[in-house]
Amino acid sequence: MARILVVGGGAAGMMAAAVAAKKGHEVLLFEQNEKLGKKLYITGKGRCNLTNACDREELYKNVVTNPRFLYSAFAKFSNQETIAYFNSIGLATKIERGGRVFPVSDHSSDVIRVLGQELKRRGVKVLLGTKVKEIMDDNGCFALLVTEDEKKYFGDACILATGGLSYPTTGATGDGYRFASQLGHHVTELFPSLVSFKLKEPFPAELEGLSLKNIRVHLVADLWYGEEKSEIGQQGKKAGSKKKKRRPGEILFEDFGELVFTGTGISGPVVLSASSYAAPLFAECAMSFHIDLKPALSIDQLDARILRDFDEAKNKCLKNALDHLLPQKLIRVIIERSGISPDRQAGAIKKGERRQLAGLLKDLYFPVQACGGYAEAVITKGGIDVGEINPSTMESRLVKGIYFAGEVLDVDALTGGFNLQVAWSSGYLAGLSAAGKDFPVRNGILENEQK
Numbered sequence: 001m002a003r004i005l006v007v008g009g010g011a012a013g014m015m016a017a018a019v020a021a022k023k024g025h026e027v028l029l030f031e032q033n034e035k036l037g038k039k040l041y042i043t044g045k046g047r048c049n050l051t052n053a054c055d056r057e058e059l060y061k062n063v064v065t066n067p068r069f070l071y072s073a074f075a076k077f078s079n080q081e082t083i084a085y086f087n088s089i090g091l092a093t094k095i096e097r098g099g100r101v102f103p104v105s106d107h108s109s110d111v112i113r114v115l116g117q118e119l120k121r122r123g124v125k126v127l128l129g130t131k132v133k134e135i136m137d138d139n140g141c142f143a144l145l146v147t148e149d150e151k152k153y154f155g156d157a158c159i160l161a162t163g164g165l166s167y168p169t170t171g172a173t174g175d176g177y178r179f180a181s182q183l184g185h186h187v188t189e190l191f192p193s194l195v196s197f198k199l200k201e202p203f204p205a206e207l208e209g210l211s212l213k214n215i216r217v218h219l220v221a222d223l224w225y226g227e228e229k230s231e232i233g234q235q236g237k238k239a240g241s242k243k244k245k246r247r248p249g250e251i252l253f254e255d256f257g258e259l260v261f262t263g264t265g266i267s268g269p270v271v272l273s274a275s276s277y278a279a280p281l282f283a284e285c286a287m288s289f290h291i292d293l294k295p296a297l298s299i300d301q302l303d304a305r306i307l308r309d310f311d312e313a314k315n316k317c318l319k320n321a322l323d324h325l326l327p328q329k330l331i332r333v334i335i336e337r338s339g340i341s342p343d344r345q346a347g348a349i350k351k352g353e354r355r356q357l358a359g360l361l362k363d364l365y366f367p368v369q370a371c372g373g374y375a376e377a378v379i380t381k382g383g384i385d386v387g388e389i390n391p392s393t394m395e396s397r398l399v400k401g402i403y404f405a406g407e408v409l410d411v412d413a414l415t416g417g418f419n420l421q422v423a424w425s426s427g428y429l430a431g432l433s434a435a436g437k438d439f440p441v442r443n444g445i446l447e448n449e450q451k
């Protein structure tokens with residue numbers, strides 16, 4: 001029997017520990033918080049969207065960064081196997097809109113509870129309130145951990161599942177990146193992702209709280225102008241960066257769905273998805289967010305529709321003649337952008353002006369200032385370079401006996417249960433591989449724990 005050390009009691013770490021222990025090894029799970037799964041608890045607005053019931057192709061499509069790295073992990077432990085696994089350890093699940101899988105109880109605490117019970121059943125020793133400070137390796141196959149109280153723990157293998165930087169209040173300290181770097185690994189540039197956008201001033205404050213459904217959106221590369229050029233760099237890189245610049249007008253992302261205006265910008269599903277692609281691009285170009293409010297209508301159809309509305313309300317002011325087409329909060333914004341007086345009679349609006357209004361409804365755009373920060377980001381984009389990790393085992397190619405799982409990896413996915421699936425699959429494979437390793441005989445060194 002070998003001893004396997006797992007650092008991080010989140011989704012990936014708990015899965016890895018449970019799987020390794022099931023294979024009969026002694027497993028120690030280190031978690032700095034006073035309880036397991038602090039981030040899991042807040043997932044899915046407290047309901048935990050633990051995976052997605054989509055087919056294999058969709059699963060890969062929803063992984064934004066390095067999906068190919070996950071071939072083995074998903075093959076060993078797919079989303080369907082995840083559902084079956086949770087059902088087998090006592091969690092009843094249900095499938096909702098878009099294939100999102102939740103516990104029937106709607107309580108993320110139940111996901112944590114069944115995982116905790118499984119760890120207990122498999123004899124995993126859970127060390128809560130135990131922060132790992134340093135990880136050392138001895139001859140590339142032996143991991144040594146030093147905790148806050150200076151106690152050392154020895155093991156034959158070590159699984160790093162320390163998560164990323166997003167939502168630091170859950171224990172996301174980025175320690176894993178430091179440990180990996182100290183072990184010789186390269187960590188790619190890190191960005192907050194699945195996060196809102198801040199829009200440039202002046203931003204129409206009355207839009208706050210407005211939710212738009214069934215819209216088409218485009219994120220478009222813009223030119224950098226004078227002063228603006230240096231502002232754009234604030235997401236991490238200065239505007240003078242040597243990275244390739246984007247052609248103005250280039251479409252960086254497009255989607256269909258729902259967004260919501262916040263106090264400083266925009267959020268909601270299509271914005272979070274856009275951020276997954278946009279975060280690294282702030283160093284390459286300015287950007288604006290374009291909204292087609294009427295994607296089902298061509299500009300001619302929309303013009304005809306506006307004409308009809310204006311005919312029916314010909315004696316009303318323009319500001320009172322658009323309420324069949326637009327939410328109240330948007331009417332002033334659209335009219336102001338058109339330059340037409342809001343007090344003109346609808347019947348007196350000329351054809352060219354009407355076309356202009358239709359154009360604004362088809363392409364209402366806002367220059368983007370930046371992405372929100374880690375405090376509100378669902379996930380960290382970037383992480384430990386997957387080129388240095390064996391995708392069939394999750395073992396480091398540089399330090400034998402070290403494994404990685406979860407958000408600490410340079411892998412990120414869209415919303416819908418996909419990020420947790422990455423954590424479960426990579427955690428499962430890391431735990432299984434560590435447990436299946438041929439361990440050298442250690443001559444009692446494991447008894448040698450020191451204070």
Ligand SMILES: Cc1cc2nc3c(=O)[nH]c(=O)nc-3n(C[C@H](O)[C@H](O)[C@H](O)COP(=O)(O)OP(=O)(O)OC[C@H]3O[C@@H](n4cnc5c(N)ncnc54)[C@H](O)[C@@H]3O)c2cc1C
Nearest residue numbers: 008010011012032043044049132163171406407417419420
């Ligand atoms: C608000 C929010 C909602 C989300 N909702 C969903 C959702 O519904 N579906 C979905 O798929 N994804 C969701 N996610 C993403 C998902 O939570 C993460 O992908 C997932 O938790 C990553 O798991 P992990 O185990 O890699 O990291 P974590 O869950 O962050 O776990 C890492 C653990 O390591 C511990 N740790 C770190 N450093 C040390 C150290 N030095 N010593 C000891 N312990 C350490 C931390 O305390 C932490 O408990 C959400 C994220 C957020 C922020």
